[in-house]
Amino acid sequence: MTEILTAAQMRSIEQAAIESGEVTGLELMERAGRGVVEAVFEEWPSYRLSPRRAIVLCGPGNNGGDGYVVARLLRDLHWDVTVFSLGDPEKLPPDAKTNYRRWLALGDVQPLSERAFRAAGAGYADLYVDALFGTGMSRPVSGEAWSVLTHLAGRNGDDYAPYIVAIDAPSGLCLDSGRLLGTANGSYAHGHNRFAALTVTFDSPKQGQFLADGPGLCGKLAVKDIGLRKWRETGAGRAMRLPQTVLVTDRSVVPDRRHALSPLRVPVKSERNIHAGHTHKFSFGHGVIVSGGAGRTGAARLAARSALRVGAGLVSLAVPPDAAAEVAAQITAPMMRAVPDAGAMAEMLTDARLNAICIGPGLGLGPNHAALVETVLKTGRPTVLDADALSLVARDDQLRNLLHQNCVLTPHNGEFKRLFPEIEARLSTPSAQSFSKVDAVRAAAAEAGCTVLLKGRDTVIATPQGQCAIHAAVYERAAPWLATAGSGDVLAGLIAGLLAQGYAAFEAAATGAWLHVECARQFGPGLIAEDLPEQLPGVLRRVISGEAGRV
Numbered sequence: 001m002t003e004i005l006t007a008a009q010m011r012s013i014e015q016a017a018i019e020s021g022e023v024t025g026l027e028l029m030e031r032a033g034r035g036v037v038e039a040v041f042e043e044w045p046s047y048r049l050s051p052r053r054a055i056v057l058c059g060p061g062n063n064g065g066d067g068y069v070v071a072r073l074l075r076d077l078h079w080d081v082t083v084f085s086l087g088d089p090e091k092l093p094p095d096a097k098t099n100y101r102r103w104l105a106l107g108d109v110q111p112l113s114e115r116a117f118r119a120a121g122a123g124y125a126d127l128y129v130d131a132l133f134g135t136g137m138s139r140p141v142s143g144e145a146w147s148v149l150t151h152l153a154g155r156n157g158d159d160y161a162p163y164i165v166a167i168d169a170p171s172g173l174c175l176d177s178g179r180l181l182g183t184a185n186g187s188y189a190h191g192h193n194r195f196a197a198l199t200v201t202f203d204s205p206k207q208g209q210f211l212a213d214g215p216g217l218c219g220k221l222a223v224k225d226i227g228l229r230k231w232r233e234t235g236a237g238r239a240m241r242l243p244q245t246v247l248v249t250d251r252s253v254v255p256d257r258r259h260a261l262s263p264l265r266v267p268v269k270s271e272r273n274i275h276a277g278h279t280h281k282f283s284f285g286h287g288v289i290v291s292g293g294a295g296r297t298g299a300a301r302l303a304a305r306s307a308l309r310v311g312a313g314l315v316s317l318a319v320p321p322d323a324a325a326e327v328a329a330q331i332t333a334p335m336m337r338a339v340p341d342a343g344a345m346a347e348m349l350t351d352a353r354l355n356a357i358c359i360g361p362g363l364g365l366g367p368n369h370a371a372l373v374e375t376v377l378k379t380g381r382p383t384v385l386d387a388d389a390l391s392l393v394a395r396d397d398q399l400r401n402l403l404h405q406n407c408v409l410t411p412h413n414g415e416f417k418r419l420f421p422e423i424e425a426r427l428s429t430p431s432a433q434s435f436s437k438v439d440a441v442r443a444a445a446a447e448a449g450c451t452v453l454l455k456g457r458d459t460v461i462a463t464p465q466g467q468c469a470i471h472a473a474v475y476e477r478a479a480p481w482l483a484t485a486g487s488g489d490v491l492a493g494l495i496a497g498l499l500a501q502g503y504a505a506f507e508a509a510a511t512g513a514w515l516h517v518e519c520a521r522q523f524g525p526g527l528i529a530e531d532l533p534e535q536l537p538g539v540l541r542r543v544i545s546g547e548a549g550r551v
C-alpha cells in the first residue's frame with residue numbers, strides 16, 4: 001500500500017526521525033541528494049558514461065540544501081557544474097548551509113537572476129536541477145526566481161523541459177493541492193503542461209504530484225527511499241497528521257500478503273472464492289440498475305453490462321414500461337423488469353437478494369424520478385448514485401437526508417459543485433491554494449455521510465471517517481481516452497457490481513476506479529464506452545494471476 005503525504009506530514013516524519021537521534025538532518029539531506037543523482041542516471045543512462053554540464057538552482061531552504069549536495073556529487077564525478085543561489089546563502093538553515101560550504105570548496109555560487117542565468121550559457125547544459133522550493137514553498141514565486149522559472153518553462157521559445165530534474169516539485173507547485181501558485185503576472189508555466197522531465201521525491205509521493213496540474217508539470221516521478229519508513233509507519237507526528245490517504249496502485253489491488261492492510265481486495269470469481277464455497281450465482285450478489293425512459297436507456301444498459309462483467313452474479317434492469325421494448329431488444333445477459341413507478345420499485349426491492357443498486361445514469365429529473373431515488377435510499381441497501389440522481393439529491397434536502405453509509409456518490413466536477421457548492425467554492429478559489437481535492441472530497445463525504453468519489457484524471461475517494469484514496473490516471477497509468485461519453489456510466493456499473501459482491505462502499509469505489517482505468521489502458525486510443533466492459537475479462541485474469549498493471 002502506498003501512502004501519499006501532505007507537505008506537513010512529510011515535515012513531521014522528518015522531524016520525528018531527527019528528534020529520535022537515530023539520524024541527523026544532514027544525513028537525510030545527503031541521502032536525498034544521492035537519491036536525485038541516482039534517479040538522474042536511471043533516467044538518462046548515458047550521463048553515467050561521461051561527465052556532462054549541469055546548472056543547479058538552489059533556493060533559500062533545505063530544498064536548496066539538496067541542490068548543493070547534488071552539485072557536489074556531480075562535481076565529484078567530474079561534471080562541469082554551475083550553481084546559482086536565490087537569497088543570501090549565509091542565511092540558509094544549518095544543514096543546507098553546511099552543504100553550501102562544502103560546495104564552496106569545489107566551486108563558486110552566483111546570485112540567481114535571469115540575466116546571469118542566460119549569460120552563463122544557460123542553453124548549453126545537459127541537466128538543469130530545480131532545487132529552489134520544495135515542501136516549504138509557502139507563497140507564489142516572484143522576482144528573479146519567477147523570471148528564471150518562466151524562462152525555463154519556455155517563455156522565450158527554448159525547450160528546457162527534457163533536461164530539467166526537479167527536487168520534490170517543479171518550484172512553485174503546491175505539494176498539497178497540485179496547483180502552481182500564480183502571481184499577479186500569472187503562473188510561470190501558464191500555457192505549458194510540462195516543466196520538468198523528472199521529479200524526484202523522498203520516502204513517499206506527495207499529494208500535489210498526483211492532483212490537478214502536478215503530474216503534467218512533474219514529467220515523471222521517482223520516489224527515493226531516505227530511510228524514514230520506520231517513522232512513517234509508526235505514525236510519527238500523528239497528532240498533526242490527518243487520517244491516511246493512500247494511492248490506488250496495482251499493488252493495492254493485486255493480492256499481496258505483505259500488504260495485509262491493503263484497503264482493496266481481489267475481485268471476484270477467483271478460484272479462491274469458489275473454494276470458499278461461493279459456487280452459486282447468488283453468492284456473487286444481484287445488482288439492480290435503474291433505467292431511464294425510452295430513448296435514454298443506453299446509460300443503464302452500459303452500467304448493467306459492466307456490473308455483470310465485473311462479477312455480479314445477476315443483474316436486473318428496472319425499466320419504465322415505455323422503454324421495455326427498447327431495452328429488451330438490446331440486452332441478453334441482464335434481466336429486465338418493468339417498473340412503472342416508485343411503488344413498483346419498492347415492491348421489487350422487497351426481494352432481499354437484490355443487494356446493490358445503481359441509480360442515476362439516464363434517469364431524468366422529474367418528480368417520479370425523485371420518488372424512485374427516495375424509494376431506493378429508504379431501503380438502506382448499498383447504492384451508487386450517479387448523474388441525474390446526484391442532481392436530484394442536490395436540490396432536495398429530504399433526499400439528501402436519506403443518504404446513508406452504504407451509498408457511493410460518483411459526481412463529476414459539475415455535479416460536485418451542485419451538491420457541495422461551498423466546498424467547491426473553496427476548491428476553486430485561487431487564494432485557498434493548499435485546499436486540495438483530497439480536503440474537498442473528505443469534507444464532502446463528512447457532510448453527506450457517505451462515500452464520495454469525485455471523478456477526473458485525478459479521482460479522489462473519501463469516507464465520512466476521513467479514509468481517503470487517490471486514483472490518478474497519470475504517469476505510466478495515463479488513459480486520456482477514457483474521457484468519452486458514457487464512461488461514467490460504466491464506472492457506476494462497476495462499483496454497483498462490486499457492491500453486489502459484498503465490497504464495502506470505499507473498497508468498491510476505489511477498486512472500480514482502478515478497473516475502469518485498467519480497462520481503458522488495455523484497449524488504448526479509439527476507446528468508446530461500450531469497449532470498457534469487454535476489457536474486463538482480460539484485466540480480471542491478470543488481477544487474479546497477480547500480474548495486473550503489466551499492460
Ligand SMILES: NC(=O)C1=CN([C@@H]2O[C@H](COP(=O)(O)OP(=O)(O)OC[C@H]3O[C@@H](n4cnc5c(N)ncnc54)[C@H](OP(=O)(O)O)[C@@H]3O)[C@@H](O)[C@H]2O)[C@@H](O)CC1
Binds near residue numbers: 011028065132136140
Ligand atoms: N522533509 C524531509 O524529509 C526532507 C526534506 N528535504 C528537503 O528539504 C525540503 C524542504 O525544506 P524546507 O522546509 O526548508 O523548505 P524549502 O522547500 O526549501 O523552502 C523553504 C524556503 O523557501 C522560502 N520560500 C518559500 N516560498 C517562497 C517563495 N514563493 N518565494 C521566495 N521564498 C520562498 C522560505 O522562506 P520563508 O517562507 O521562511 O520566508 C524558506 O526560506 C524538501 O522539499 C526536500 O527537498 C531533504 O533534504 C531531506 C528530507
Ligand SMILES: Nc1ncnc2c1ncn2[C@@H]1O[C@H](COP(=O)(O)OP(=O)(O)O)[C@@H](O)[C@H]1O
Binds near residue numbers: 412486488
Ligand atoms: N484525462 C482523463 N484520464 C482518465 N480518466 C478520465 C480523464 N478525464 C475523465 N476521466 C474519467 O472519465 C469518466 C467520465 O465520466 P463522466 O464525467 O460522468 O462522463 P459521462 O457522463 O459522459 O459518462 C470519469 O470516470 C473520469 O474519471
Ligand SMILES: [K+]
Binds near residue numbers: 169
Ligand atoms: K524544487
